[in-house]
Amino acid sequence: MLPNAMRGKLSKLFHTGITCATFCCHRSWSLKLKRNNLVLASELRTPIHAVDSYEPFLNRLERRAKEKGLAHLVRIHCMNMKDIPSVFPTLDLLWSEGAAYNIGFANALSTWAKAIKPNGFAVLTELCRLREQIPNAVKEFFRSGYPDMQSVPQNIAIAEEAGYKIFNTYTLPREAWVNDYYDVLEPRAKSLVNHSDVAVRDFAVETLKEIEAFKISEDSYGYVFFVLQRSN
């Protein structure tokens, strides 16, 4: 998903012929997060290298790119994101929504810095604490859900330490979680809580807990875009 405010800023930055790597797919239940690669390809009109370690997501992206007439702009790579620097040593832009945490936000930033050209960009989203006061039940959920969650200033410090300048930050609005995402996900999860497969049942229950935590969160956490420029 590319927020309008950010789309305007980014389109002014890029010319032609940039190389861009993004992380493919979407959360396991489908939905709107998967569109970011196609939005980037059509906005930037430049080849996008879509990276994911799960091949079915990449295959689905390839199909959707064909349907939208963007196949010539999207190349898929089934690989580990930690190997980005050896496969793409000179990126103009690395775009990663909701994926860096898989190898640790700080580790991802320092690993990917080696792949991004000086003055090139990294645009990442990361789940952040947005307020000091977090309701206890939400704290409890994230104690196991994402114990490494940091505040925005802490993540800015992490990015600077990893060799980036902060170009901008942008917090996804509450509606971005709800419209076309939780409002679709919640009924699907509810319909699966009695599924015969225990793994499906557990996943449905975990998803409902996550949605419940979000409902009572009082905006104490959220996804933040970090638009970072690689220092020289």
Ligand SMILES: C[S@@+](CC[C@H](N)C(=O)[O-])C[C@H]1O[C@@H](n2cnc3c(N)ncnc32)[C@H](O)[C@@H]1O
């Ligand atoms: C929450 S999804 C977000 C994906 C996408 N950026 C989006 O917004 O829809 C995280 C993705 O990271 C992928 N992933 C997890 N660990 C990975 C790794 N070590 N290397 C590459 N991809 C990985 C998962 O398969 C999943 O597709």
